[in-house]
Amino acid sequence: MDYSKFISKLSSRRKPSCISELRRALDNCSPSLVWLASGMPNPEKFPFREMTVTLEGGKKLTLSKETLSAGLQYGPSHGYLPFRNQLKRMVEQWHAPPRWAESDLIVTVGNQDGISKALDMLLDPEDFIVVPDPCYSDFLCMLSSLAPQIVAVSVDDQGMRPDILQSALEKAISSGSTGIPKALYLVPNSCNPTGTNMGEERRQEIYAIAQQYDLIILEDDPYCFLQFNDKYLPSFLSMDVDGRVLRFDSFSKVVSSGLRIGFVTGPPPLLQGITLHMQASCICPPMLSQVLIHELLTSWGDEGFKKHISDICQFYKEQRDAMIQALKTHLTGICEWIVPEGGIFVWLKVLHLSDTSAMLLERGAKGDIVLVPGREFMVDSTKPSPYMRAAYSCVTPEEMMKGMENLAKLIQKEIELQSTHT
Amino acid sequence: MKYSRFLTQVSRNRQPSLIREMTNLLAQASPELVFMAGGLPNAQMFPFQAGSITLKDGRALTIHPKLMMDCLQYGPTPGYPPLVKQLKDLTQQLHSPPRWAEMDLIVTAGSQDGLCKALEMMISPGDYVVTQEPCYTGTLSILKPYKPRYLPISGDQNGMCPEALKAALSKWKPEEVQDTEKDVPKVLYVNPNACNPTGVSLPEDRRQEIYKIASEYNLIILEDDPYYFVQFGDRKDFPPSFLSMDVDCRVIRFDSFSKILSSGLRIGYVTGPKPLVERIVLHAQVSLLHAPAMSQVLVSELLKLWGDEGFFKHTDAVQAFYLDQRNAMLEAAEKHLSDLCEWAVPTGGMFLWLKVPKIHDTWDMILERALTKNVILVPGKAFMCDSSKPCQYMRAAFSIVSPENMDKGCKNLAELIS
Numbered sequence: 036m037d038y039s040k041f042i043s044k045l046s047s048r049r050k051p052s053c054i055s056e057l058r059r060a061l062d063n064c065s066p067s068l069v070w071l072a073s074g075m076p077n078p079e080k081f082p083f084r085e086m087t088v089t090l091e092g093g094k095k096l097t098l099s100k101e102t103l104s105a106g107l108q109y110g111p112s113h114g115y116l117p118f119r120n121q122l123k124r125m126v127e128q129w130h131a132p133p134r135w136a137e138s139d140l141i142v143t144v145g146n147q148d149g150i151s152k153a154l155d156m157l158l159d160p161e162d163f164i165v166v167p168d169p170c171y172s173d174f175l176c177m178l179s180s181l182a183p184q185i186v187a188v189s190v191d192d193q194g195m196r197p198d199i200l201q202s203a204l205e206k207a208i209s210s211g212s213t214g215i216p217k218a219l220y221l222v223p224n225s226c227n228p229t230g231t232n233m234g235e236e237r238r239q240e241i242y243a244i245a246q247q248y249d250l251i252i253l254e255d256d257p258y259c260f261l262q263f264n265d266k267y268l269p270s271f272l273s274m275d276v277d278g279r280v281l282r283f284d285s286f287s288k289v290v291s292s293g294l295r296i297g298f299v300t301g302p303p304p305l306l307q308g309i310t311l312h313m314q315a316s317c318i319c320p321p322m323l324s325q326v327l328i329h330e331l332l333t334s335w336g337d338e339g340f341k342k343h344i345s346d347i348c349q350f351y352k353e354q355r356d357a358m359i360q361a362l363k364t365h366l367t368g369i370c371e372w373i374v375p376e377g378g379i380f381v382w383l384k385v386l387h388l389s390d391t392s393a394m395l396l397e398r399g400a401k402g403d404i405v406l407v408p409g410r411e412f413m414v415d416s417t418k419p420s421p422y423m424r425a426a427y428s429c430v431t432p433e434e435m436m437k438g439m440e441n442l443a444k445l446i447q448k449e450i451e452l453q454s455t456h457t
Numbered sequence: 458m459k460y461s462r463f464l465t466q467v468s469r470n471r472q473p474s475l476i477r478e479m480t481n482l483l484a485q486a487s488p489e490l491v492f493m494a495g496g497l498p499n500a501q502m503f504p505f506q507a508g509s510i511t512l513k514d515g516r517a518l519t520i521h522p523k524l525m526m527d528c529l530q531y532g533p534t535p536g537y538p539p540l541v542k543q544l545k546d547l548t549q550q551l552h553s554p555p556r557w558a559e560m561d562l563i564v565t566a567g568s569q570d571g572l573c574k575a576l577e578m579m580i581s582p583g584d585y586v587v588t589q590e591p592c593y594t595g596t597l598s599i600l601k602p603y604k605p606r607y608l609p610i611s612g613d614q615n616g617m618c619p620e621a622l623k624a625a626l627s628k629w630k631p632e633e634v635q636d637t638e639k640d641v642p643k644v645l646y647v648n649p650n651a652c653n654p655t656g657v658s659l660p661e662d663r664r665q666e667i668y669k670i671a672s673e674y675n676l677i678i679l680e681d682d683p684y685y686f687v688q689f690g691d692r693k694d695f696p697p698s699f700l701s702m703d704v705d706c707r708v709i710r711f712d713s714f715s716k717i718l719s720s721g722l723r724i725g726y727v728t729g730p731k732p733l734v735e736r737i738v739l740h741a742q743v744s745l746l747h748a749p750a751m752s753q754v755l756v757s758e759l760l761k762l763w764g765d766e767g768f769f770k771h772t773d774a775v776q777a778f779y780l781d782q783r784n785a786m787l788e789a790a791e792k793h794l795s796d797l798c799e800w801a802v803p804t805g806g807m808f809l810w811l812k813v814p815k816i817h818d819t820w821d822m823i824l825e826r827a828l829t830k831n832v833i834l835v836p837g838k839a840f841m842c843d844s845s846k847p848c849q850y851m852r853a854a855f856s857i858v859s860p861e862n863m864d865k866g867c868k869n870l871a872e873l874i875s
Contacts, residue, residue: 045582048602052594053839057824069866071834071853074653074807076716077782080775082759083719085511088520091504107719144566144723144745151744173474177743180470227496288498291505291529293750295566315598316573317566321749322721331504347502354499379496400482403489411475425493438491 036278038304041217041251046156049311055112081107088327096330106326112314113306114142114298115322118329122298125332126284130273132300137278139303141310142320146257146285146297149309151177153218153253153281153299156308158183161214163207165250167195169382169412169422171227174220174255184214187414192373194226194233197240204248218251223271225258225378228412228424232376235268242274250279251305257285257297260344262377263352278302286328288379289347294324351379357432358425365439369446379428382409387450390419394449402448404441458706460732462638463677468578471739477534500530510755518758528751534742536564536726537753543760544726548712550765552701554728559706561734563741564748568683568713568725573599574737575679575709575727576644580605585642587625587676589617591810591840591850593653596646596681607842608642614801616659617647619666631673645676649699651684651806654840654852658688658804661696672705677733683713683725686772688805689780706730714756716807717775722752779807779856786855786863793867797874807856810837813874818847822873832869 039047057072086106087097098106105115113119123140132138143149154177158164164178168187178185186207188200200219207216219241223233233241245252254271272282281301286294299306313319332340358381359374371384383406385391392408399405409422427435461469479494486492505528508520520528527537535541545562554560565571572595580586582603588596590609608625610617626642634641647667649659659667671678680699688695700710709729714722727737741747760768783803790800790809799812811834813819820836827833837850853870855863 045602048604050598050601052598054594054835057833057835065831067831067865068828069832069858069862069869071832071855071858071866074854075857076720076807077778077856080717080778081719082512082514082771083510083755084513086508088508089506091506105721107721109715109720144749147743148745172476173743176472176474179472180467180740180743182467182470287531289502291503291751292498292531293527293529293747295745295747295749311598315569315595317570317723317745318595319721319723321566321723321752323719323752323755324749327505327751343504350499350502379498396479400486400490403487404491405479405482405486405494407476407479407494426496427493428499429495429497430491430493434491437489438493441491 036302038302040215041157041305042308043155043157043159043162046308046312049308049315051311052314055314075109078104078108083107090331090334094334096334098326098330102326102330106323108322110319110322110325112319113310114320115325115329118142118325121329121332126272126300130270132272133274133276134278137302138300139306140298140300141306141313142325143297143299143309143313144317144320145287145295146255146283146299147173149283149297149299150174150253150255152309152312153305154178154181155312156305157217157251159214161212163212163214163216165200165204165216165219166414167221167226168414169228169409170220170414171222171255172407172411175412175414184212185414186216190229190231192231193237194223194229194231195221195241197237197244200241200244204244216248216250218253219245220253220255222255222258224256224268225261225375225380227378228380228407228409229373229382230375230378230380231373232262232268238269238271239274242271245279246277252280254280254282256283257288258378259284260289261348261351261379263348263355264376272300281305289344290328290331294328295321296324296328351428354379354427358427358435361432361435361439364436365443369443379426381425381427383423383425385421385423385446388421388446388453391421391423394445395423398445398449402441402445404438404445406442458730459636460730462636462675463579463643463733464736465577465579465581468736468740471736473739474742477742497531500526503529505529512759516762518755518762520754520758524754524758528754530750532747532750532753534738534747535562536748537750537757540564540753540757543757548700548728552698554700555702555704556706559731560728561731562726562728563734563738564753565725565727565741566723566745566748567715568681568711568727569595570745571725571727571737572596572679572681572711574740575711575733576600578733578736578740579644579677584644586644586646587622587642588646588842589648589652590842591654591837592646592842593648593681594839597840597842609842612655612657614657615663616649616652616655616657617663617667619663619670622667622670626670626674629674635675642674643676644679645671646679646681647699648681649696650682650688651804651808653684653806654808654835654837655801655810656803656806656808657801658696664696664699665702668699668702671707676707678708680708680710682711683716684806685712686717687776687779687807689776689783690804692769692773700728709733717772718756718759722755723749724752724756779805782807782855783809785860786853789860789863789867792864793871797871807854809853809855811851811853813849813851816849816874819849819851820847823851827873830869830873832866832873834870
């Protein structure tokens with residue numbers, strides 16, 4: 036594939052730092068080389084000597100001197116090498132990408148930073164980006180500042196509709212813009228906010244359309260491990276015969292959100308643009324975070340990792356079940372919803388309201404229930420939306436019951452309010 | 458000051474994320490509020506429960522389960538609140554910014570990420586950038602894709618020359634450009650202490666002159682100061698920061714823990730006028746979300762354990778170490794390079810900036826032949842705004858190398874130059 040056409044003008048001008056070039060000299064040097072080049076601070080002066088963490092179940096992990104050292108010093112921009120290698124093994128195992136030999140993987144400061152830098156790398160203002168509508172709100176936030184041309188594609192219970200995608204792309208191409216449709220963004224598993232999963236056949240259809248219009252696919256998949264039925268749908272990466280997928284993985288739902296660790300897999304010419312931007316900004320992903328996750332995964336092995344995933348799926352499944360129970364009890368006839376097969380969100384439609392924003396933002400807190408208004412996720416946020424997103428990850432079943440009871444009352448009040456105004 | 462003048466269109470377009478705003482509702486809500494708006498994962502499912510860090514002085518930082526949750530869960534974009542408070546207190550203590558009430562602070566993933574976001578906030582392709590020259594390579598890397606029109610300001614053993622700055626800006630009349638948005642310089646970058654790569658510091662009178670000129674021409678001053686605590690000499694003799702003299706509220710200051718606590722934790726912080734720090738916060742909100750939480754908690758707990766006394770005792774020890782390293786380096790340089798090189802004595806930090814008067818350009822010598830002489834340093838061209846021009850300088854780092862190796866290195870360097 037010709038990747039140069041996808042790179043924004045700004046990104047094409049990024050260059051590696053001179054010092055990283057010099058570091059390549061280290062690869063074949065003699066042991067008597069005196070290295071006076073890099074401005075690394077002396078780690079003898081870092082005050083931390085030893086670190087131990089206790090895992091769930093009581094097991095203790097003590098970081099060796101070398102490992103803690105690595106955790107405290109600058110590291111490579113694309114990630115701590117043992118950790119990268121570990122992640123590569125996992126990706127190869129889970130996805131068997133058809134072009135694995137021509138792929139690479141980098142660690143990012145959370146997967147969202149990877150996405151943000153991918154957009155910076157890809158988009159000139161006149162370019163088109165395809166998004167589902169509704170779409171993850173932070174992604175829309177990124178787009179609102181870059182202000183590219185947005186191709187919004189409505190969804191059904193499986194996500195982006197191929198027929199609408201096709202006609203929207205045709206419209207974009209014939210619009211006379213100097214830009215080109217460059218990329219397509221989606222969250223194929225437990226989509227934020229709709230909670231839906233894109234079926235295998237649908238994925239193949241979308242991939243085929245991406246091929247037809249030569250788009251990069253941005254596969255944002257933070258909920259891939261939170262699937263309740265042990266049914267894992269094949270990723271876009273696993274069907275990527277062309278080398279057009281950039282896949283964004285996250286540890287935020289599985290191991291820790293605060294450590295800020297995600298990773299991106301894809302074609303080296305595209306990862307390069309992200310890596311160079313990382314080099315100029317945060318220099319490298321947080322080393323201690325990488326070291327800890329690496330040690331954890333090593334200590335678990337494949338079996339331990341599978342067990343952990345199974346435990347968290349069990350937990351979130353129970354949360355989902357309690358949520359559906361609360362919905363059925365209090366919101367039958369008032370709202371509609373699709374039962375999510377994974378993740379942490381339910382997307383509710385209020386049957387007799389045209390818009391939920393004012394209700395939630397102005398009256399929700401007083402009514403003791405806060406959900407996110409659907410408008411926040413729509414590409415055109417000026418249009419009314421009868422939807423709301425509820426997260427069931429952190430509330431107890433009792434709170435869910437109370438919350439849905441409050442919501443029913445809130446909606447009822449709102450309907451009355453609307454009718455007195457008409 | 459009107460700050461919108463300094464912002465790129467992309468930065469002006471940034472809006473707060475509603476969901477993060479909604480989290481603020483929690484602060485004023487009744488305990489009966491059922492909050493289902495945030496998309497947080499459940500922290501009880503995170504596999505780390507507790508931790509313990511032993512320090513080199515033998516004491517321990519305990520991460521009990523509740524604190525571990527703070528390490529592992531999403532946090533606020535400006536930073537872990539206890540750390541933000543500690544850093545604000547430290548900043549106020551060290552710099553007493555004259556317009557402190559109009560300023561704000563954000564913890565960043567290393568100070569360079571703060572600098573990168575500040576520059577991305579203000580620079581559009583082709584914009585002017587006023588900078589010290591030679592300039593830190595990281596800053597040049599951030600700016601390279603924007604193809605800026607550099608106004609490089611030369612310096613001497615006391616850093617940036619105010620006369621050179623005045624001369625560079627003299628093609629504009631201050632009163633004509635104060636409010637102009639396009640085609641005028643608006644940003645000045647400076648490394649005031651133990652500059653990378655020159656190792657020298659700006660004395661107080663020069664800082665005041667530079668501030669005055671920046672004020673006349675309405676420039677934002679980017680004060681990049683990662684070696685603040687590694688200045689040699691008594692802390693009470695440190696020259697005042699640009700932040701401490703910022704009567705206009707035009708300074709954005711970048712602080713770092715990388716040289717004194719840890720570079721790998723990725724913790725730095727930015728202090729500046731509220732409207733500008735807000736833009737950086739909005740950018741962080743849609744990119745990395747916040748600086749790594751565990752790193753922030755560790756730094757916070759460490760500062761709490763040490764208190765001011767312990768903290769300054771540590772920075773004094775770090776400074777003393779680098780002073781010894783510098784002295785050993787100078788000894789080695791004097792022994793082997795006094796006929797071949799010139800240099801100014803570094804007043805802090807970890808770099809020696811060597812001039813080779815007999816050589817036109819050190820680039821080829823180093824990249825093509827240095828390995829054969831078993832010594833590597835950075836050719837000066839890497840620090841120049843215009844990399845097509847030859848440069849007679851080289852930067853040697855003395856942070857990690859032993860005195861024996863410094864001697865060997867300088868000896869090898871002498872052979873290489875000859």
